[in-house]
Amino acid sequence: MPYSYDYPRPALTVDCVIFGLDEDGLKVLLIKRGGEPFRGCWAIPGGFVDMDESLEQAARRELEEETGLKSVYLEQLYTFGDPGRDPRGRVVTVAYWALTRVLAEPVRAASDADSAAWFAVDDPPKLAFDHARVLEVAHERLRSKVRYQPVGFELLPRDFTLSQLQQLYEILLDRPIDKRNFRKRVMDLDVLVDTGEVQQDVAHRAAKLYRFDRRRYEQLLRSGVNFEI
Amino acid sequence: MPYSYDYPRPALTVDCVIFGLDEDGLKVLLIKRGGEPFRGCWAIPGGFVDMDESLEQAARRELEEETGLKSVYLEQLYTFGDPGRDPRGRVVTVAYWALTRVLAEPVRAASDADSAAWFAVDDPPKLAFDHARVLEVAHERLRSKVRYQPVGFELLPRDFTLSQLQQLYEILLDRPIDKRNFRKRVMDLDVLVDTGEVQQDVAHRAAKLYRFDRRRYEQLLRSGVNFEI
Numbered sequence: 001m002p003y004s005y006d007y008p009r010p011a012l013t014v015d016c017v018i019f020g021l022d023e024d025g026l027k028v029l030l031i032k033r034g035g036e037p038f039r040g041c042w043a044i045p046g047g048f049v050d051m052d053e054s055l056e057q058a059a060r061r062e063l064e065e066e067t068g069l070k071s072v073y074l075e076q077l078y079t080f081g082d083p084g085r086d087p088r089g090r091v092v093t094v095a096y097w098a099l100t101r102v103l104a105e106p107v108r109a110a111s112d113a114d115s116a117a118w119f120a121v122d123d124p125p126k127l128a129f130d131h132a133r134v135l136e137v138a139h140e141r142l143r144s145k146v147r148y149q150p151v152g153f154e155l156l157p158r159d160f161t162l163s164q165l166q167q168l169y170e171i172l173l174d175r176p177i178d179k180r181n182f183r184k185r186v187m188d189l190d191v192l193v194d195t196g197e198v199q200q201d202v203a204h205r206a207a208k209l210y211r212f213d214r215r216r217y218e219q220l221l222r223s224g225v226n227f228e229i
Numbered sequence: 230m231p232y233s234y235d236y237p238r239p240a241l242t243v244d245c246v247i248f249g250l251d252e253d254g255l256k257v258l259l260i261k262r263g264g265e266p267f268r269g270c271w272a273i274p275g276g277f278v279d280m281d282e283s284l285e286q287a288a289r290r291e292l293e294e295e296t297g298l299k300s301v302y303l304e305q306l307y308t309f310g311d312p313g314r315d316p317r318g319r320v321v322t323v324a325y326w327a328l329t330r331v332l333a334e335p336v337r338a339a340s341d342a343d344s345a346a347w348f349a350v351d352d353p354p355k356l357a358f359d360h361a362r363v364l365e366v367a368h369e370r371l372r373s374k375v376r377y378q379p380v381g382f383e384l385l386p387r388d389f390t391l392s393q394l395q396q397l398y399e400i401l402l403d404r405p406i407d408k409r410n411f412r413k414r415v416m417d418l419d420v421l422v423d424t425g426e427v428q429q430d431v432a433h434r435a436a437k438l439y440r441f442d443r444r445r446y447e448q449l450l451r452s453g454v455n456f457e458i
Contacts, residue, residue, distance in 0.1 A: 004233040004234075083280065
């Protein structure tokens, strides 16, 4: 064995919790494991960190290898390192999370994953390792973050209606929201641009389409504005 | 060398950014390194993770060994793992942070630290490794968190005056706060208990002493109350 050290070292992995949204609600991207341990079991995509890449590069690489997904904005979530969380020995994993638009990104299995698929966050299959806990922590982070920052826009199409935005927040916060207060609050935030367009091909009265103004948002964020919905 | 693996592994450390407060402002606890690399240089306390302890246990152990500090509430901050951040080779560190009352906790150097001392957060000495960046990320986290959660109480004596509380927030947020609005907002939060006591041995008119009601706070937190100051 070529790699020897004076002291024992844990193995280091990265995992990526990817949330998406479709008409049925909030989804998470999982892969079916092609190798042991937990062969055939669903898991959060991830794998071992190479010595010459940063943690985020490793997360990005593993995500693309296992699911085909790329160009998502990964944010570090938490590092899970309890002894015993992996039957292979001490393995510490740095978890990342991201939001993406489900339908815009096809999912393919590759490398050591047998397949990849989206599952309802509220009803996932049995997961390998401590991945149920990792998913729970990521879901908590999403719920907590959405209260203070307009992260939800990452989950919508570029142009969206205020009803779509409200549905999104109702799903993320898991509670009904008063329509009038919501619209007033969203407009007060001053981060939406009226595109001047309306919905196409809808049976009901076509609603106005808006777009998220990221530059304006980042300006406001730096000036300490409260984005609580 | 007794520890051999099929693939190379990074070494894993933990680091603890401990903030405290005294009459001069916000402080951070640093140790002077007793060994190479960066011997004699100031650094954030920390060290290597043992194979049979959790990451948090490792952080707690290293903090006590190097500074004598214990019983602080450590929260995971971020994991730093860029190749090249440590001259010894690939070393990934899981950073934790905590708030504590400076004057209540004596600091002693122990184990591989030569000495330990508090420094002004805004004017730290040159730090080993990427610890200047670790401190910056911890300071950002503190500033961002204090806006949404009453974390500041950890930095005050058990019984405190509203002026002390306001000074604390002014230091943490780094801006002056309007006294009347602040008092109204704090009272509206409904997490302070009037102790019925007043300050002793003060030259000016003695102010009322309050205490933070952690149970009440946790109840309100679960019910989704906004704690923004």
